[in-house]
Amino acid sequence: VTTDPVSPLPPPPIPLAPGSTIGILGSGQLGRMLAQAAARLGLKCHIYADSPGPAFDVAAATTIAAYDDRAALAAFAMSIAVATYEFENIPVATVDFLSRTVPVRPGAKALACTQDRILEKRLARELGAMTADFGPVDSYDELLARIGQIGTPAILKTRRLGYDGKGQAKIRSLADVKAAFEAMQGQPAILEGFVPFQSEVSVVAVRGLEGAFAAYDVIGNVHRDGILHTSTVPARIAPEAAGKAVDIARRMAERLDYVGVFAVEFFALETASGQDMYVNEMAPRVHNSGHWTMDGAAVSQFENHIRAVAGWPLGSTARHSDTVMTNLIGADYNAWATLAAEPGACLHLYGKHEARPGRKMGHVNRLTAKK
Numbered sequence: 001v002t003t004d005p006v007s008p009l010p011p012p013p014i015p016l017a018p019g020s021t022i023g024i025l026g027s028g029q030l031g032r033m034l035a036q037a038a039a040r041l042g043l044k045c046h047i048y049a050d051s052p053g054p055a056f057d058v059a060a061a062t063t064i065a066a067y068d069d070r071a072a073l074a075a076f077a078m079s080i081a082v083a084t085y086e087f088e089n090i091p092v093a094t095v096d097f098l099s100r101t102v103p104v105r106p107g108a109k110a111l112a113c114t115q116d117r118i119l120e121k122r123l124a125r126e127l128g129a130m131t132a133d134f135g136p137v138d139s140y141d142e143l144l145a146r147i148g149q150i151g152t153p154a155i156l157k158t159r160r161l162g163y164d165g166k167g168q169a170k171i172r173s174l175a176d177v178k179a180a181f182e183a184m185q186g187q188p189a190i191l192e193g194f195v196p197f198q199s200e201v202s203v204v205a206v207r208g209l210e211g212a213f214a215a216y217d218v219i220g221n222v223h224r225d226g227i228l229h230t231s232t233v234p235a236r237i238a239p240e241a242a243g244k245a246v247d248i249a250r251r252m253a254e255r256l257d258y259v260g261v262f263a264v265e266f267f268a269l270e271t272a273s274g275q276d277m278y279v280n281e282m283a284p285r286v287h288n289s290g291h292w293t294m295d296g297a298a299v300s301q302f303e304n305h306i307r308a309v310a311g312w313p314l315g316s317t318a319r320h321s322d323t324v325m326t327n328l329i330g331a332d333y334n335a336w337a338t339l340a341a342e343p344g345a346c347l348h349l350y351g352k353h354e355a356r357p358g359r360k361m362g363h364v365n366r367l368t369a370k371k
Ligand code: AMP
Pocket: 132, 155, 162, 163, 164, 165, 166, 192, 193, 194, 195, 196, 197, 200, 223, 226, 265, 280, 281
């Protein structure tokens, strides 16, 4: 029998006063940039993660413990006024447990939905958005049946815990089915019809504690080897399509009682009458495609997330410059001194020591006058 060691703290004041501490689950670069933004507003951050990471260098307090370590979570909860997270693969049970003591923003409902590609796509469809054809796959026979319905080409993905194109297998023809099924390693999966898109875009937006909503300009994204390479604003997309995408993002956030910054990724498909916007996925956190906002917008996605979870008024999402964000992946990092000397390049490095292939080491924002 486990006795629950956690009892609720009095609700934090709204807005949270400067000097208060925000807890962040996850120690990656997103947590680092959140903590930096919080510091600008006089707020402190306590980072909780199962291993140290870039956020630890800039945090007021740190805890290294497993995400199911109740004693460590209880102590963490007692040390903070509100909790948030910087990656979506933390267990929902962790958020539920913390929620008994402190508010967690965004809440467990948003986390549970966005952890599961099926629930996420169902939500998008319910709200009238387009998605790829899809269906759950839990066995080889079910996969064959789904291929019969959806056809090829198609993509088989793990339902949960996928990122940067990991846990995915393309099925070009029936010859690929067996290998694709084996690549899932027995995990529940989703089969998606292939969307022959012309471009990928994302909406990064923020919803405040009282329901206020603001979106940044729609972002055009280019991936390399399944990892985001560049994000460009403004995206080359018709204003009506951009408006549709932002509207879907707003409705998804409302349905999930969302508080904080989030991203919705879309495939844009040209049609005779304009552009169709297919929802691919929603990230319940600040997003790599929003890094341009650090230099190209009035208030960055990181500050806006902190403002939202702290119950502050949202900051302006207005874009003041055209911006191209380029990720520094692996060996790209070796050019840091050259980039530091490049006039007008805004360089951000995450303090990681080893530039392993595929690892996000930093990014650079290049600004030009808004056209
Ligand atoms: P995801 O992990 O879902 O973001 O997928 C990674 C990348 O694979 C996307 O950015 C697309 O380039 C591609 N992709 C994923 N799903 C589909 C799909 N249903 N149709 C076409 N391309 C896809």
